[in-house]
Amino acid sequence: MKSLQEFQQKEKELLMPTYARYPLAIERGDGYFLYDFEGKRYYDFLAGIAVCILGHNHPAINQTLARQSQKLIHVSNLFFQEEQLKLAEKLQKYSGQRKIFFCNSGAEANEGAIKLVRRYFQRIKKEERYEIITFSNSFHGRTLATLTATGQDKVKDGFAPLPAGFKTIPFNEVQALEEHCTSKTAAIMLEVIQGEGGVNPLSPEFALQIKEICKQKDLLLIIDEVQTGIGRTGKFWAHEHFALEPDIITTAKGLGGGLPIGAVLAKEEVAQAFTPGSHGTTFGGNALACAVSTTVLEVLERENLVENTQKLGDYFYIKGESLLQKYPQKIKNIKGKGLMLGIELQEEGKKIWQSLLNKGFITNLTQDKILRLLPPLTIDQKAVDAFFLALEESFKE
Numbered sequence: 001m002k003s004l005q006e007f008q009q010k011e012k013e014l015l016m017p018t019y020a021r022y023p024l025a026i027e028r029g030d031g032y033f034l035y036d037f038e039g040k041r042y043y044d045f046l047a048g049i050a051v052c053i054l055g056h057n058h059p060a061i062n063q064t065l066a067r068q069s070q071k072l073i074h075v076s077n078l079f080f081q082e083e084q085l086k087l088a089e090k091l092q093k094y095s096g097q098r099k100i101f102f103c104n105s106g107a108e109a110n111e112g113a114i115k116l117v118r119r120y121f122q123r124i125k126k127e128e129r130y131e132i133i134t135f136s137n138s139f140h141g142r143t144l145a146t147l148t149a150t151g152q153d154k155v156k157d158g159f160a161p162l163p164a165g166f167k168t169i170p171f172n173e174v175q176a177l178e179e180h181c182t183s184k185t186a187a188i189m190l191e192v193i194q195g196e197g198g199v200n201p202l203s204p205e206f207a208l209q210i211k212e213i214c215k216q217k218d219l220l221l222i223i224d225e226v227q228t229g230i231g232r233t234g235k236f237w238a239h240e241h242f243a244l245e246p247d248i249i250t251t252a253k254g255l256g257g258g259l260p261i262g263a264v265l266a267k268e269e270v271a272q273a274f275t276p277g278s279h280g281t282t283f284g285g286n287a288l289a290c291a292v293s294t295t296v297l298e299v300l301e302r303e304n305l306v307e308n309t310q311k312l313g314d315y316f317y318i319k320g321e322s323l324l325q326k327y328p329q330k331i332k333n334i335k336g337k338g339l340m341l342g343i344e345l346q347e348e349g350k351k352i353w354q355s356l357l358n359k360g361f362i363t364n365l366t367q368d369k370i371l372r373l374l375p376p377l378t379i380d381q382k383a384v385d386a387f388f389l390a391l392e393e394s395f396k397e
């Protein structure tokens with residue numbers, strides 16, 4: 001099974017048609033490159049949608065996979081597990097001593113956070129508050145609760161009735177937030193840089209207002225760091241750019257460097273709302289995923305990758321801005337932080353995206369006009385230069 005047509009045919013016979021795939025089947029990866037079945041090489045500026053932060057075929061991950069798979073892959077959460085505690089210890093260091101619940105994906109982390117908020121108000125505060133405010137263009141996942149929290153109608157289509165208790169209001173509109181907080185409001189949930197919604201950062205004024213409202217009205221703040229966390233934006237957590245102090249952080253994607261793992265990190269007072277049996281998962285935090293994730297964090301530290309991300313993000317920005325000056329009819333805006341970047345095009349971007357793909361550059365087109373770039377945090381200036389050369393070529397076509 002090698003040709004694209006064969007893949008397309010076979011998939012049609014076997015899989016539910018949930019994905020609009022790129023016209024590409026990947027055979028293997030190495031560093032920041034991917035290779036198709038014909039051996040063509042691609043720069044991976046997407047990293048499995050912000051997942052493979054160390055790139056592909058990383059020796060440290062391979063070593064841990066080999067070692068841990070021979071020792072223990074999975075036993076369930078009925079048992080104490082050394083690998084889980086090792087990872088938790090590391091993550092706690094990055095999260096102001098928050099308590100951790102491990103799961104398998106971003107949606108599950110957010111689902112866990114939503115459940116935690118509800119239970120906190122019911123069991124600890126003993127108040128009838130359950131409503132969670134979320135924002136237009138946000139993306140929080142595909143489970144029923146998280147798609148309800150998501151501020152985009154396309155993910156809700158055909159799935160009614162949706163769970164109650166969510167209110168979506170305009171992103172970055174200071175007045176709307178004040179107006180929509182009621183006596184039922186329990187929490188605000190947001191991405192500080194919206195990913196799928198088009199790489200939209202929180203404005204400083206809005207960040208300030210969120211901080212004040214949470215304090216005034218005693219609301220919990222959930223920050224969804226599923227895409228932005230683990231160094232992606234040039235700080236370990238993206239909310240550090242905005243001086244926000246979340247009660248709950250959710251994370252996934254980059255945390256496992258390619259293995260499925262997610263986590264909910266909550267302040268002690270909130271975390272105690274979960275008691276044995278109140279929430280759980282069979283796979284969450286299994287030995288293999290945790291061991292690999294610990295290795296990912298060790299490499300991140302050892303190779304100063306968060307710093308590298310900030311530096312390369314700045315370099316990227318400068319290159320992007322100079323291309324914008326040269327092609328203002330093509331580029332409207334460069335946005336994002338670190339290596340979570342959006343090149344907002346003046347027109348629908350399918351042709352540019354396709355042209356980049358033909359030239360061996362994998363990117364993502366979101367909201368029709370935004371080229372979203374989420375490369376491994378291990379990329380270098382050479383790769384960024386190559387990307388901008390290819391982008392300029394695409395503009396000339």
Ligand SMILES: Cc1ncc(COP(=O)(O)O)c(C=O)c1O
Pocket residue numbers: 049105106107108110139140141142191195196224225226227228252253
């Ligand atoms: C900000 C954010 N939250 C949640 C999710 C859902 O994560 P997952 O696809 O792992 O369920 C995503 C996925 O793109 C995301 O970007």
